[in-house]
């Protein structure tokens with residue numbers, strides 16, 4: 001298997017998570033995946049790029065992302081920059097024939113997300129969005145149970161992603177807290193993850209009704225320290241209707257006092273239900289009406305090597321995976337796919353676009369105080385062959 005030569009754009013927080021995953025992805029099963037060459041890291045901050053390259057074992061660091069997107073010695077471009085630069089970098093990479101992995105949300109606007117999807121489809125390259133929670137074993141198991149009919153007809157999906165780091169009033173107005181660079185606040189940032197999960201479990205979203213709030217109205221500007229108004233949401237409640245008939249509620253907040261990484265969902269069908277919380281990431285709670293009446297109740301299914309995504313890690317159920325491993329699972333799918341193996345399970349730019357449509361509709365709904373219908377463009381069906389199961393079981 002020939003090596004996959006990777007170039008990373010963005011040497012910030014995600015550079016560490018992605019690098020760990022590139023290393024671990026192949027280490028878990030060297031015969032099944034191609035070797036990864038960590039060729040080049042680009043960051044507008046050239047010194048940071050050089051330090052990241054040296055610390056994380058990339059051959060070199062540079063300031064210009066075009067030295068990644070246009071380089072002959074790169075096969076996969078990994079975009080881990082703030083949201084407003086995703087489109088320019090990813091589109092340039094696709095036009096130069098590179099496969100692209102892009103961080104979420106796909107873009108800072110619906111128009112940019114559409115262009116990105118069009119560009120990768122036209123170029124015929126492989127494309128992925130780092131919606132890492134859809135590949136998490138307990139989520140994949142929940143989807144399997146729903147698809148297999150173990151819950152009966154899906155009635156309701158509730159999903160939330162809550163943090164409290166936004167309560168810190170000294171948090172500077174970085175790119176994440178500006179509409180122009182981020183595209184949205186909590187509803188687009190952590191929200192795009194739960195929207196993707198909601199779509200994975202309950203199908204396409206038909207319409208939304210959202211209410212958003214900006215709890216900390218002003219924050220210190222990065223650099224000057226002057227207080228400036230915040231133009232993104234700190235929290236959003238999004239009522240959703242799925243095309244399949246189920247109703248749902250998506251809750252996002254980074255001002256949820258006491259919440260640290262509270263990603264959770266509950267899917268209710270007329271024959272069964274599942275519940276998940278990131279506080280117990282190796283468990284899926286399952287309830288079935290098929291159990292004898294006197295024994296009915298939620299039971300914990302402990303995730304282990306029999307479950308999709310978890311198989312290549314540890315031989316004993318419950319030994320546990322962590323947040324970083326979510327990126328490893330995603331990168332294993334990316335490596336398999338770019339080396340020509342037909343693989344399902346990683347989100348594509350189409351999923352990124354679908355999430356962007358929901359975020360855009362939620363912002364319009366919150367602004368205008370009304371239900372907003374989604375009318376996705378007619379998009380080409382993803383032509384790549386897919387397997388029902390990823391190769392790692």
Ligand SMILES: NC(=O)c1ccc[n+]([C@@H]2O[C@H](COP(=O)([O-])OP(=O)(O)OC[C@H]3O[C@@H](n4cnc5c(N)ncnc54)[C@H](O)[C@@H]3O)[C@@H](O)[C@H]2O)c1
Pocket residue numbers: 009010011012013014015042043044045048065080081082083085103104105130131132189
């Ligand atoms: N998948 C996840 O769970 C997850 C988690 C956190 C962040 N993210 C996403 O990852 C992306 C990066 O987030 P982060 O937290 O690492 O941000 P960060 O601010 O820590 O790092 C971003 C880096 O990109 C650099 N940069 C900015 N513009 C650039 C350009 N045009 N060319 C090259 N470098 C540029 C900055 O100098 C900075 O070093 C965002 O899209 C974010 O939403 C995803």
